[in-house]
Amino acid sequence: MKVLIVDDSPLIVKKFEELLKEFKEITHLTTCGTYAHAVAILEDLKPDLAILDIDLPDKSGIDLVRYLKDNKFATTIIMCTNQSDDYYKAWSKKLGADFFIDKSKEFEKLPLLIASLFH
Numbered sequence: 542m543k544v545l546i547v548d549d550s551p552l553i554v555k556k557f558e559e560l561l562k563e564f565k566e567i568t569h570l571t572t573c574g575t576y577a578h579a580v581a582i583l584e585d586l587k588p589d590l591a592i593l594d595i596d597l598p599d600k601s602g603i604d605l606v607r608y609l610k611d612n613k614f615a616t617t618i619i620m621c622t623n624q625s626d627d628y629y630k631a632w633s634k635k636l637g638a639d640f641f642i643d644k645s646k647e648f649e650k651l652p653l654l655i656a657s658l659f660h
Contacts, residue, residue, distance in 0.1 A: 542566050545588040547605060549574035549598055553644065557592060560652055566659050576600035580608060588616050590658065595622040595629055603632055610637040617658060621651065
């Protein structure tokens, strides 16, 4: 499984990397911190899973969901953000995000969610 993490916080990216290294099914882990960098690497990477933050310095992670869906990537999308109000949750789901995690309250649910993708 190829995984892409798009988050502009080095601390959060490090937490993701530590969490994901436990999964032997993940063969390739790529991280970046901007919408533009994500778009630049998507065509070559073709991730199976994308973990996206909403707040990015150049565009929104929601724009990235739209890009993935418009370009027909077969990517499971987990929005993992501090922007956890119902508006962002509904908008993310409407555009095609598969899951929505509140970073500040539900981060510990991520391993179980990711493990469920392998079965």
